[in-house]
Amino acid sequence: MDFKLSAADLEVQARARAFSEQHLFPNEIACDERKLTKEKLAEIRQQVIAHKLNGYIHSKTDGGQGYTPMQQILVAEEIGKATCGMWTVVWKASTPLRRGTQWQRDTFLLPFNAGKGRSCFAITEEGAGSDPSLVKTSAVMRNGKWVINGEKWFVTSADASTVVIVHAHVDGDAAKPTLFIVDMDQPGVKIKRIPQFMHSYLYEHYEMVFDNVEVEDNRRLGEVGQGFDLTKEWFTETRVEIAAHCLGAAIRATEIANDYAAGRIQFGKPIRDFQAIEFMLADMAVEIMAAKSFLYRVGAELNEGMDPKLMHAKASALKLYNSEMAGRVVDKALQILGGRGYMRENPVERLYRDVRVDRIWEGTSEIQRVIIAGQIKKRGLGIYTGWTA
Ligand SMILES: Cc1cc2nc3c(=O)[nH]c(=O)nc-3n(C[C@H](O)[C@H](O)[C@H](O)COP(=O)(O)OP(=O)(O)OC[C@H]3O[C@@H](n4cnc5c(N)ncnc54)[C@H](O)[C@@H]3O)c2cc1C
Structure with a gap:
């Protein structure tokens, strides 16, 4: 049994620690008081790139850093020391995008890992928490397009995202859970409420309504039923x-x-x-x-x-x-x-x-x-x- 971290592991750990201590810790109080300026946030985001942390859970082919699982853990531990969920500033594409088509990979996965755009993930609803089979959001194919209707709760980092990955039931059938990549600025995507929580998270957790939102089939992530x-x-x-x-x-x-x-x-x-x-x-x-x-x-x-x-x-x-x-x-x-x-x-x-x-x-x-x-x-x-x- 070898319990030693490798030289490469120690280097990644030191880099993540330096980022956290130098760029997250000093900005925590501003974040807690909701006074973090756009300019400061942009500066921190630059440092994410400078410290080679963006997309840190992804392979190099997927636009990430190619870190081993152990190195990813070391990064998450170091940025997890920061308060107010400031670790979320270290962006990474939602993992299911790895399973996307070539077009989805090129349009979402690679740019998101590079910091151009971001995804959030919407599963939870008012009536569906621990049991996602109770999801009411539906996707129905009409005139060659998916029409999505429903309401999602607690959508973390929605305010910082360009797309939302929506977990919906095709034809309202719980046996067909399916994911769809929906643009945040698409007609029919509405912010219902921005509730406040116990923690002061860097971003918001929206309640969102999807009102007859139409998406092409190329926005379906994975197969119908694979959601x-x-x-x-x-x-x-x-x-x-x-x-x-x-x-x-x-x-x-x-x-x-x-x-x-x-x-x-x-x-x-x-x-x-x-x-x-x-x-x-x-x-x-x-x-x-x-x-x-x-x-x-x-x-x-x-x-x-x-x-x-x-x-x-x-x-x-x-x-x-x-x-x-x-x-x-x-x-x-x-x-x-x-x-x-x-x-x-x-x-x-x-x-x-x-x-x-x-x-x-x-x-x-x-x-x-x-x-x-x-x-x-x-x-x-x-x-x-x-x-x-
Ligand atoms: C700050 C925040 C951010 C979030 N971000 C997101 C997000 O980005 N996207 C998203 O989709 N969701 C998000 N969520 C939702 C989160 O995943 C749910 O809150 C969580 O899954 C629990 O669901 P619920 O709150 O509806 O609780 P419920 O499922 O209603 O559970 C209530 C209580 O019953 C217990 N319970 C339920 N079922 C069982 C069982 N079978 N056995 C024993 N006990 C049980 C639970 O443990 C809990 O104690 C977020 C939540 C919070 C608070």
């Missing part, structure tokens, strides 16, 4: 990414709490010398060690070409564990900081708000448990309790 499989592929990758963000968030919060505990004097000694505080730090360190070991193990397995079915099983476990771990660790960090941890100017306060959604989006913790339990029944306990031969 759920493509969405599942997206979930698998984003669950690993979320696990890495959560690890980064937990590490940053712990570093801040550890430094504070060493310098803060109460009752004549640093607070870290109170067992109540040092035991919290000990628990936080151990939780991070376990989460990192798990994540990097999966990274190494992915580098070796893990079976996609196993990846799906492990991605759920990773997201469940790391998101819940981040919740516990950031909560303890805030406690160690006392009142200062409750101040918005403190990164730990922002991380506390940020990591809560990681137990909800891309499948709630309960849904990850449903998947894991199903995988145990299907493939045996060994996929979780055993070790790769």
Whole structure:
């Protein structure tokens, strides 16, 4: 077993860390206060390119950086240390676009990875959350064009996107889930509401209406009925990414709490010398060690070409564990900081708000448990309790 990161891995990690510390951290408060200017955002986007991070989950042929899965994890961990979801400034095309036709690849995948245009993904609806089979958005072929009708909720980064990938049921049939690439400025695409959330995310999460939106058949992504499989592929990758963000968030919060505990004097000694505080730090360190070991193990397995079915099983476990771990660790960090941890100017306060959604989006913790339990029944306990031969 080789536990060492390669020289190339360390270089990618250092580059992502430098980007985060120099270009995201200094802009977090402006982002939290919704005062980040267009000029500053454009400057940060330039740095994404300068640090070779755009499209970092994609191969070079797909317009990405050609990083290994382990290197992608290292990038996500480093940018995940930034608050207010600022990691999202590091753009990348939605993964199902890889499966598109040559025209879709040329028109969307390659330019999006280069930073010209962006996609968001709309699955969730008012009545369809954890159970996407309840989606009501329909696509019907009429006079040679698909006509899409429906309403989507929580469309993340819609304000920064040029297209939205819509998960719809062809003919309203739940057995025919299908994805469509729809231009944001197309007639019939409407913004219903821009709700506000617990975190201060860099972009918005729109509620959108699709009112008789007509698209050519070349906008269908994958086959009719393939929508759920493509969405599942997206979930698998984003669950690993979320696990890495959560690890980064937990590490940053712990570093801040550890430094504070060493310098803060109460009752004549640093607070870290109170067992109540040092035991919290000990628990936080151990939780991070376990989460990192798990994540990097999966990274190494992915580098070796893990079976996609196993990846799906492990991605759920990773997201469940790391998101819940981040919740516990950031909560303890805030406690160690006392009142200062409750101040918005403190990164730990922002991380506390940020990591809560990681137990909800891309499948709630309960849904990850449903998947894991199903995988145990299907493939045996060994996929979780055993070790790769
Ligand atoms: C900030 C934010 C951004 C988002 N971005 C996007 C986006 O870009 N695109 C998109 O399509 N969606 C997005 N979502 C939606 C997100 O994926 C859903 O919120 C999530 O899947 C849960 O669906 P729901 O909120 O409808 O909860 P529900 O499915 O209604 O669940 C409510 C509760 O019931 C539990 N529950 C449901 N089913 C089961 C079960 N079988 N067993 C046990 N418990 C169960 C859930 O775990 C949860 O605790 C976003 C959400 C948020 C908050």
